[in-house]
Amino acid sequence: MAELTVVKCGGHTAVEPRAVCRDLAWLRSTGHRVVLVHGGSVDIDRFADRLGVPRRRLRATNGTVARHTDQAMLEVVQLALGGVVKPRFVSELAKVSVPAAGLTGMDAGLVLARRKAVTRTVVDGRVVVVRDNHAGLIERVNTPLLRQMLASDVVPVLSPPAITEDGAAVNVDADRMAAAVASALSATSLIMLTAAPGVLRDPHDEASVLPVCHVDGGTADAELAGGMAVKVHAGERALRTGVPRVVVADGRLDHPVRAAMEGGGTTLKRASDGVRRHG
Numbered sequence: 001m002a003e004l005t006v007v008k009c010g011g012h013t014a015v016e017p018r019a020v021c022r023d024l025a026w027l028r029s030t031g032h033r034v035v036l037v038h039g040g041s042v043d044i045d046r047f048a049d050r051l052g053v054p055r056r057r058l059r060a061t062n063g064t065v066a067r068h069t070d071q072a073m074l075e076v077v078q079l080a081l082g083g084v085v086k087p088r089f090v091s092e093l094a095k096v097s098v099p100a101a102g103l104t105g106m107d108a109g110l111v112l113a114r115r116k117a118v119t120r121t122v123v124d125g126r127v128v129v130v131r132d133n134h135a136g137l138i139e140r141v142n143t144p145l146l147r148q149m150l151a152s153d154v155v156p157v158l159s160p161p162a163i164t165e166d167g168a169a170v171n172v173d174a175d176r177m178a179a180a181v182a183s184a185l186s187a188t189s190l191i192m193l194t195a196a197p198g199v200l201r202d203p204h205d206e207a208s209v210l211p212v213c214h215v216d217g218g219t220a221d222a223e224l225a226g227g228m229a230v231k232v233h234a235g236e237r238a239l240r241t242g243v244p245r246v247v248v249a250d251g252r253l254d255h256p257v258r259a260a261m262e263g264g265g266t267t268l269k270r271a272s273d274g275v276r277r278h279g
C-alpha cells in the first residue's frame with residue numbers, strides 16, 4: 001500500500017499556500033497519497049475584525065487560552081476557513097494539476113465532535129461559567145469518504161468546524177483534527193507545518209530547534225507556549241494512536257513539505273519509546 005501523508009498547514013501569513021501545494025504535487029509524484037488539513041486562525045481574526053465581531057478569549061483554570069466561539073464567531077470561522085482559506089488551497093493545488101476537494105469536518109459527517117456544554121473561564125481571578133461556546137472535542141473521523149477520495153486520486157482539503165451527532169457546527173482545533181485524521185487513516189506520516197523552524201527548546205530562540213522532541217503527557221523537552229503546546233499534544237496523540245512519524249516543521253520555506261520529509265524540523269517521539277529503546 002502506498003504511503004499516506006497528512007500535512008497540516010497553519011494559518012500564519014508567512015506560510016505560503018503556493019509553496020505547500022507545489023510540494024504536495026511533488027509528494028504525490030513520489031507515490032504518496034496526500035491529505036491536507038488546514039487551520040487559519042490568523043484569517044479568522046482578520047475577518048472578525050473586518051466584520052466587527054468581537055474576538056474574545058477563554059482562559060481555563062490551568063492557564064491555557066482558547067478562542068471564545070459564540071454564535072457570531074462560529075459564523076466567522078465558517079466564513080474564513082470554508083469560504084476563503086480552503087478555496088485558496090484548492091486553487092493552488094489546481095494550478096499544479098492536483099485535483100482537490102475542499103470539505104469541512106461537517107461534510108458527510110467527516111469529523112464528529114462533542115460540544116462542551118459549559119466552559120469554565122477565569123475572569124479577573126474568578127471562575128465564570130460560559131454557555132455559548134460552540135467548541136468541542138473530536139470523537140470520531142468518518143473514514144470511508146476519505147478513502148474513496150484517495151482511491152479516486154483526489155486530495156481531500158479538510159478544516160474545522162466539525163459536526164455534532166445532532167448536526168450542529170462545532171469549532172475544533174485544526175492540529176487536533178489533523179492528528180485525528182492521520183490516526184483514523186493509519187497515515188504513515190503527519191507533517192505539521194507552522195511559522196517556526198520546528199519545536200524550539202527556547203521559544204524565543206529560533207536557533208534552539210530540537211531535531212527530536214520527546215513528549216509524555218504534559219511534559220516535553222521544550223518550553224511550549226500557546227499554539228505549540230496544542231500542536232505537540234495533538235502530535236503525541238497521533239503517535240499514541242499508531243501514526244509512526246510525526247514532524248513539526250517550518251512552513252515558511254520554499255519547499256516546506258520536502259524539507260520535512262527529508263529530515264527537517266522536529267520529529268516527535270514518545271518519551272516511553274525512548275526509554276524502551278535506550279534503557
Ligand SMILES: Nc1ncnc2c1ncn2[C@@H]1O[C@H](COP(=O)(O)OP(=O)(O)O)[C@@H](O)[C@H]1O
Binds near residue numbers: 010011040
Ligand atoms: N517551543 C516552541 N517552539 C516553537 N514555537 C513555539 C514554541 N512555544 C511557542 N511557540 C509559538 O507557537 C507558534 C505555533 O503555534 P500556532 O501559532 O498555533 O501555529 P499554527 O497556526 O501553525 O497552528 C509558533 O509560531 C511560536 O510563536
Ligand SMILES: CC(=O)N[C@@H](CCC(=O)OP(=O)(O)O)C(=O)O
Binds near residue numbers: 010012040174
Ligand atoms: C477551537 C479552535 O481553537 N479552533 C481554531 C480553528 C482554526 C485553527 O486551528 O487554526 P490554526 O491551525 O491556524 O491554529 C480557531 O478558532 O482558531
